[in-house]
Amino acid sequence: EVQLQQSGPELRRPGSSVKLSCKASGYSITDYLMHWVKHRPEHGLEWIGWIDPEDGETKYAQKFQSKATLTADTSSNTAYMQLSSLTSEDTATYFCARHDGTYYYHDYWGQGVMVTVSS
Amino acid sequence: DIVMTQGALPNPVPSGESASITCQSSKSLLYSDGKTYLNWYLQRPGQSPQLLIYWMSTRASGVSDRFSGSGSGTDFTLKISRVEAEDVGVYYCQQFLEFPLTFGSGTKLEIK
Numbered sequence: 001e002v003q004l005q006q007s008g009p010e011l012r013r014p015g016s017s018v019k020l021s022c023k024a025s026g027y028s029i030t031d032y033l034m035h036w037v038k039h040r041p042e043h044g045l046e047w048i049g050w051i052d053p054e055d056g057e058t059k060y061a062q063k064f065q066s067k068a069t070l071t072a073d074t075s076s077n078t079a080y081m082q083l084s085s086l087t088s089e090d091t092a093t094y095f096c097a098r099h100d101g102t103y104y105y106h107d108y109w110g111q112g113v114m115v116t117v118s119s
Numbered sequence: 120d121i122v123m124t125q126g127a128l129p130n131p132v133p134s135g136e137s138a139s140i141t142c143q144s145s146k147s148l149l150y151s152d153g154k155t156y157l158n159w160y161l162q163r164p165g166q167s168p169q170l171l172i173y174w175m176s177t178r179a180s181g182v183s184d185r186f187s188g189s190g191s192g193t194d195f196t197l198k199i200s201r202v203e204a205e206d207v208g209v210y211y212c213q214q215f216l217e218f219p220l221t222f223g224s225g226t227k228l229e230i231k
Contacts, residue, residue, distance in 0.1 A: 035220075037168075045168070045211055047220040061219035095167055104215035105158045107179070109167035 022096035147192035
């Protein structure tokens with residue numbers, strides 16, 4: 001059974017950084033691209049970017065270019081997203097979601113991780 | 120970037136009635152391969168989004184046939200027949216034609 005298990009909720013101070021994890025099971029992460037999506041109830045869903053775990057290639061939405069860094073560890077079948085220089089605007093739930101390069105949709109999503117940025 | 124604009128529903132929708140959600144894209148999502156790269160997701164309260172429809176009208180595996188997608192290159196509709204309590208949540212359209220991927224702002228469905 002395919003599962004994407006994300007790490008637990010995070011509380012951070014403004015200006016700090018956080019690294020979120022997304023552990024895949026039931027398939028090899030090198031077989032799919034991994035995307036990250038931001039959700040704030042008043043803003044809906046925002047696409048952050050994707051990583052190809054097979055070769056580390058990444059692509060980001062322009063507004064997240066200097067905010068997010070996507071990496072992957074194939075030995076642990078885990079994808080990561082680091083968010084830097086946190087502000088209150090980064091308070092949100094973050095999802096990882098996989099994408100088959102043949103079918104253009106996200107068929108499996110992680111459960112989401114809540115990041116709260118507060119002093 | 121492609122802008123996705125979603126319409127609202129006249130909530131609450133009576134149980135058993137049908138509901139139609141509209142989505143419009145700022146650019147045609149019809150590609151040269153004949154496919155339209157428009158997806159629909161449902162995000163139930165407290166859950167992650169769930170794929171309902173891809174390629175504008177293809178139902179995802181395990182999705183009820185009460186859900187159907189239709190449209191043209193820029194105007195799309197998700198129809199939910201005989202709405203049920205489990206259909207409550209926020210519906211999002213997404214374009215997968217080009218990066219950055221973009222979503223509509225979401226349409227909330229409430230049931231009476």
